[in-house]
Amino acid sequence: MKAVVWQGKRDVQVAEVPDPVVQEPTDAVIRITSTGLCGSDLHLYEVLTPLMTPGDILGHEPMGVVEEVGSEVTHLKPGDRVVVPFQIACGSCFMCDQGLQTQCETTQVREHGVGAPLYGYTKLYGAVPGAQAEYLRVPQAQYGPVKVPDGPHDDRFLFLSDVLPTAWQAVEYADVPKGGTVTVIGLGPIGDMACRIALHRGARQVIGIDLVPERLARARARGAEVLDLTEHDDIGAAVREMTHGRGTDAVIDAVGMEAHGNPAGKAAQTVGGMLPGKLAEKVMTKAGVDRLSAFQAAIDIVRRGGTISLSGLYGGAADPLPMLTLFDKQIQLRMGQANVKRWVPDILPLLTDEDVLGVDDFATHHLPLVQAPEAYEMFQKKADGAVKVVMRP
Numbered sequence: 001m002k003a004v005v006w007q008g009k010r011d012v013q014v015a016e017v018p019d020p021v022v023q024e025p026t027d028a029v030i031r032i033t034s035t036g037l038c039g040s041d042l043h044l045y046e047v048l049t050p051l052m053t054p055g056d057i058l059g060h061e062p063m064g065v066v067e068e069v070g071s072e073v074t075h076l077k078p079g080d081r082v083v084v085p086f087q088i089a090c091g092s093c094f095m096c097d098q099g100l101q102t103q104c105e106t107t108q109v110r111e112h113g114v115g116a117p118l119y120g121y122t123k124l125y126g127a128v129p130g131a132q133a134e135y136l137r138v139p140q141a142q143y144g145p146v147k148v149p150d151g152p153h154d155d156r157f158l159f160l161s162d163v164l165p166t167a168w169q170a171v172e173y174a175d176v177p178k179g180g181t182v183t184v185i186g187l188g189p190i191g192d193m194a195c196r197i198a199l200h201r202g203a204r205q206v207i208g209i210d211l212v213p214e215r216l217a218r219a220r221a222r223g224a225e226v227l228d229l230t231e232h233d234d235i236g237a238a239v240r241e242m243t244h245g246r247g248t249d250a251v252i253d254a255v256g257m258e259a260h261g262n263p264a265g266k267a268a269q270t271v272g273g274m275l276p277g278k279l280a281e282k283v284m285t286k287a288g289v290d291r292l293s294a295f296q297a298a299i300d301i302v303r304r305g306g307t308i309s310l311s312g313l314y315g316g317a318a319d320p321l322p323m324l325t326l327f328d329k330q331i332q333l334r335m336g337q338a339n340v341k342r343w344v345p346d347i348l349p350l351l352t353d354e355d356v357l358g359v360d361d362f363a364t365h366h367l368p369l370v371q372a373p374e375a376y377e378m379f380q381k382k383a384d385g386a387v388k389v390v391m392r393p
C-alpha cells in the first residue's frame with residue numbers, strides 16, 4: 001500500500017510499504033477514506049526529529065471502512081464505517097474506567113515511562129504505524145473504533161479522531177463558569193474548534209489570539225473576539241483591557257511547544273534537532289526545549305483564581321517557570337492528551353445536519369494522499385489559507 005513516511009527533518013514522502021494485517025485477535029484492519037493532518041504532526045516534521053526513525057508511517061486522525069477483524073472484535077464487521085481515536089486504549093482497565101484513556105494501563109508504553117501509545121507518533125509513544133496510509137492496523141479494536149452512520153460525507157465525523165475531543169477536553173478542563181470568559185491562545189484547528197465549543201457551551205466572551213490573518217478571521221466569523229499578537233506588545237494588558245482589568249476566567253493554550261516569540265527555545269530546538277541519536281533524544285525530553293511563550297502568556301492573561309487548560313503539546317522539561325506568579329494568582333492548571341472516547345458521547349449528538357460546530361466545512365483543503373509532501377509544507381507555512389488539511393488515499 002501507499003503510506004506517508006517520515007524521512008528526516010521537513011522530509012516526508014509517499015512510499016510503497018507492506019499492507020498491514022490482523023496480528024492479534026483484538027486487531028482490526030481498516031481501509032482509510034480520510035485522514036487528517038494535525039499540528040502535532042508538524043512537531044514531528046520539524047523539532048521532534050530525534051524521536052523519529054526514517055520510514056515511520058505518520059498520521060493519527062483516521063476514518064474509513066473495516067476490512068477485517070480479529071476473533072475478539074465483536075462490535076465491528078467488514079464494511080462498517082468507523083472513526084479511530086488517535087490513542088490506543090483497552091477500554092477496561094482502571095484508567096479507562098475513569099475516562100483516562102490516554103493513561104491506559106494495558107497499553108502504556110512503560111519502556112519510555114509514558115501513557116497510551118499513539119498512532120504515528122515517535123518511538124516514545126510506541127512507534128505504532130500511522131494513519132496517513134491506505135490501510136491501518138488498529139490494535140485494541142474491541143474498544144477503540146467508533147461506528148458512525150453511512151451517508152454524510154467523511155468530514156462530518158472525521159474530527160472525532162482528534163480535533164473535536166481535544167478541543168472539547170480543552171474547554172472542559174478550562175472550567176469556564178456559566179456566562180464566563182475564556183481566552184484561546186492559538187487558532188489552528190484545535191484553538192479554532194475550542195472557541196466554537198466554548199461559545200456553544202455558553203461562554204459569554206471568547207477571545208482568540210493568533211498571528212495569522214486567515215485564522216483570526218475564521219474565529220471572528222464564528223463569534224470570537226480576536227487579538228492579533230503582532231499588534232500588541234503586551235498581550236496580557238490587551239486582554240485585561242477587554243475584561244474590566246481582570247483577565248479571563250480561563251485560558252486555553254492551543255499552541256504548545258513551538259510558540260512564536262521565544263528565540264532561546266527556538267535555538268534549543270534547533271540544536272536538539274542537529275545532535276546525533278541518543279544524545280538528541282535526551283536533549284529533547286530532559287532539557288528545556290519547549291518554547292514557553294504561549295504558556296507564559298496564559299499565566300499573565302488568566303484572572304486571579306482562574307484556570308489554565310493546556311492542550312498544546314509540550315515535550316521537554318521547562319524551567320524556569322514563574323512559580324511565584326502561578327502560586328500567588330492561585331491558578332488551576334490542567335493538561336494532557338485528549339481522552340477521545342470519554343467525550344464522544346457528548347460530541348456525537350452535535351454532528352447532525354444542523355452542524356452547530358461547523359465541521360462540514362471545517363477543512364480548508366482536501367488533497368490526495370500522494371500530495372502529502374505538499375500538504376505538510378503548506379500546513380507548516382500556513383500558506384494558501386491552510387487551517388485544516390484532510391488527505392484522501
Ligand SMILES: NC(=O)c1ccc[n+]([C@@H]2O[C@H](COP(=O)([O-])OP(=O)(O)OC[C@H]3O[C@@H](n4cnc5c(N)ncnc54)[C@H](O)[C@@H]3O)[C@@H](O)[C@H]2O)c1
Pocket residue numbers: 038039040041042043162166185186187188189190191209210211212215229254255256257258259260261293294310311312313336337338387
Ligand atoms: N492535547 C491533545 O490531545 C492534542 C491533540 C491535537 C493537537 N494537540 C496540540 O495542540 C496544538 C495545536 O494544534 P493545531 O492542530 O491547532 O496546530 P497549529 O500548528 O495549526 O496551530 C497552532 C497555532 O498557534 C499559533 N501561534 C504560534 N505561536 C503563538 C503565540 N505565541 N501566541 C498565539 N498564537 C500562536 C500559530 O500561528 C497557529 O495558528 C499543537 O501543539 C498540537 O500538538 C494536542
Ligand SMILES: [Zn+2]
Pocket residue numbers: 038039040041060061086162163
Ligand atoms: Zn492530532
Ligand SMILES: [Zn+2]
Pocket residue numbers: 089090091092093094095096097103104105106107
Ligand atoms: Zn485501558
